[in-house]
Structure formats: structure tokens, C-alpha cells
Amino acid sequence: MTTPTIELKPSSHPLSGAEREAILASPGFGRHFTDHMVTIKWTEGRGWHDAQLVPYAPLSIDPANMTLHYAIEIFEGLKAFRRPDGSVATFRPEANAERFQRSARRLAMPELPVETFVEACDALVRADMAWVPAHGGESSLYLRPFMIATEVGLGVRPANEYLFIVIASPAGAYFPGGVKPVSIWLSEDRVRAVPGGMGDAKTGGNYAASLLAQAEAAEKGCDQVAYLDAVEHKWVEELGGMNLYFVYGDKIVTPELTGSLLAGITRDSLLQLAQDLGYKSEEGRVSIDQWREDTKNGTLTEVFACGTAAVITPVGLVKSAGGDWKQSGGQPGEVTLRLRKALLDIQTGRSQDIHGWTHEL
Numbered sequence: 001m002t003t004p005t006i007e008l009k010p011s012s013h014p015l016s017g018a019e020r021e022a023i024l025a026s027p028g029f030g031r032h033f034t035d036h037m038v039t040i041k042w043t044e045g046r047g048w049h050d051a052q053l054v055p056y057a058p059l060s061i062d063p064a065n066m067t068l069h070y071a072i073e074i075f076e077g078l079k080a081f082r083r084p085d086g087s088v089a090t091f092r093p094e095a096n097a098e099r100f101q102r103s104a105r106r107l108a109m110p111e112l113p114v115e116t117f118v119e120a121c122d123a124l125v126r127a128d129m130a131w132v133p134a135h136g137g138e139s140s141l142y143l144r145p146f147m148i149a150t151e152v153g154l155g156v157r158p159a160n161e162y163l164f165i166v167i168a169s170p171a172g173a174y175f176p177g178g179v180k181p182v183s184i185w186l187s188e189d190r191v192r193a194v195p196g197g198m199g200d201a202k203t204g205g206n207y208a209a210s211l212l213a214q215a216e217a218a219e220k221g222c223d224q225v226a227y228l229d230a231v232e233h234k235w236v237e238e239l240g241g242m243n244l245y246f247v248y249g250d251k252i253v254t255p256e257l258t259g260s261l262l263a264g265i266t267r268d269s270l271l272q273l274a275q276d277l278g279y280k281s282e283e284g285r286v287s288i289d290q291w292r293e294d295t296k297n298g299t300l301t302e303v304f305a306c307g308t309a310a311v312i313t314p315v316g317l318v319k320s321a322g323g324d325w326k327q328s329g330g331q332p333g334e335v336t337l338r339l340r341k342a343l344l345d346i347q348t349g350r351s352q353d354i355h356g357w358t359h360e361l
């Protein structure tokens, strides 16, 4: 398959430097978007074509567009970080590209070549370099590559036309409290994904499926929902947009990839990074009873959530039908904070990247 070259069309209405700086001073998460976007089309029989870097602008969509009716959508999330010398690097973009291909296969969508995915992200970051927040804080430029079907029609089948887009948004902390511990509602009845379903694909439908449980958690005063497996309603899987880690002294354990949870790139990086720091790390099964009991008997010392948007966020409180408990005294734990710093130091170029995870632009 030929890889289209990305053609540049300068932005017609970029924000002024002063407007941009005002946004970068307090970006929030996913509220502001940069001046450009990359678009690449796919048509049956022709493959990928018309790769363009164009001004960020609304799309015009036919009301009978297949995506609007059947949620034929996949997406990714990765970040570009400003380094101490002013240069910019993204974190493991090839891993996102590979997961994007796996998501595409699950939804019978065309697979974008890894190098085209990475080139599209690079082209957007280069064009909107001024939008990458300064080194030193916790802000970064969040990239959101995604793909939708663009065919018009109401028949349920794989489409014959798709559109891949990358947009970018300056991002501060995903949770307004930053590293402040979050509270979790343990959902024992509502599930996020089932065996054989789409839980390991990064597709909009999974997030739509999580909204009711998320709203119920908010009613209970919780920030996030922890989902259990859909068969036994017993094994902890993940949060709606983050993986989970359990800290047992000097060992960190994350739920194994059963097919119904997302293979997070942060999760994968931490399996390695923990070992680099002298901890043990493993994938395993953790039941809710174990979570409760091991917290009570003191062997489970910390719990944290991890993901691109959330980085590493401590869990401070768990609420469940069977009772509530504080995690790590409601404070960020030592191992959590050490891993968080080590990860951010690599991502922002403050420490040596021995695994070749950072992709310099």
C-alpha cells in the first residue's frame, strides 16, 4: 500500500499568540484545540489517499453517515512533551499506532500503516509546535487520532469510505485535583465490556457504555468507576478510561489482559519501569474481596490508576455495595509517587530513556 505524503495548507485563522498563551496558562483537559488537523481518506479499491494538514475546522456530515448511526469509530490518545532544551517528543507513538490497527481490525475498519499514523502525529505537532506547553509544569499537548466511517447509508456492514483525523489539545491534569487521590465506585452490576466484545478496542461505544455507571458514581460522590469482569462479577478489570495497579509493598500488580480491558501503554510502560526502579511487577487477577481484605490486613499498601490522560493518579477512597474503605490513608502512596515521577521524567526528557520510548520531532 502506498503511504500518502501529507500536504500542508496553512491555517487561515490561527489564534493570536496572546490568546494561545492565555489558554496554555490554564488548559484544562480537552477544552481547547490547536490551529490545524491532519486528515487522510480511505476509499475501497483505492486505499489511503489525500493526506492533508488543514486548518482545524468543523466537518460537514450527512445525517445518514454510517458512524452517526452505528458508532463506527476508533480513537487513540498520546501526548507531546516539551523537553528541557525546548525540543518536543511524543511518547511511544508506534505503540498507539499498533493499538489503533488492532482496534481497526476489531471494527472491520481499514488499518492505517504505523508509519503513516506516526507521520500524521508528527506533522500536526510540527505545525502547531507553539501549542506544546513549556517544560517544567505537568502540561503537554494531547493528540487525539481517530477514524470514522464516512459512507452514507443505513445498511449495517463495513463501510466503503473512512476518514482518519488527528486533532490536538493542550492538556493540564485530567483530574482537577492533579495528584490528589481520586475516589472510586466499585460497580458490581454494571459492566463495561464482555468476553468476545470490544473491551480491548479503543472505540467510542465503550465510553458510551460507561456513562450511566459514571453518572451513578458521581451521585455517590465518586470520581471514577472500577469495572469487574462480566461473567463472575468478581475480578477487577479497569476504570472507564484508565488501567489499575495494586501495590503490595515492593510489588505492583495489574489485572491481566483478558480481552475485555484495554492494553494501556502507560500500564505496559509501568510493568517495565517498576523493575527499573527495583520493584517487582506482574500481571495477575485481583478480586474485589481480595482488594477489600488485603487493604484491611495491610498487605495492599497503595492503589493507583494510570493512563495517558490521567498519568498516574492515586486512589484514596473506594466505595462499594459491601462497604467503603480508605486506600493508603487517603494519601498518595510512596511507590505511586515514585513511579509517577520516573514516568514523567522520561516523558519530559528529564531522565535518560533507556527503552527508546520517546520519539523526538
Ligand code: PLP
Residues within 6 Å of the ligand: 077, 238, 239, 240, 241, 242, 243, 262, 263, 264, 265, 266, 267, 306, 307, 308, 309
Ligand atoms: N483503559 C481505558 C478504557 C482507556 O480509555 C485508557 C486510555 O487510553 C487506558 C486504559 C489507558 O491507556 P493508555 O495508557 O494507553 O493511555
Ligand code: COI
Residues within 6 Å of the ligand: 076, 077, 078, 240, 241, 242, 307, 308, 309, 310
Ligand atoms: C487517554 O488517556 O488517552 C484516554 O483516551 C482516556 C480518556 C478518558 C480521556
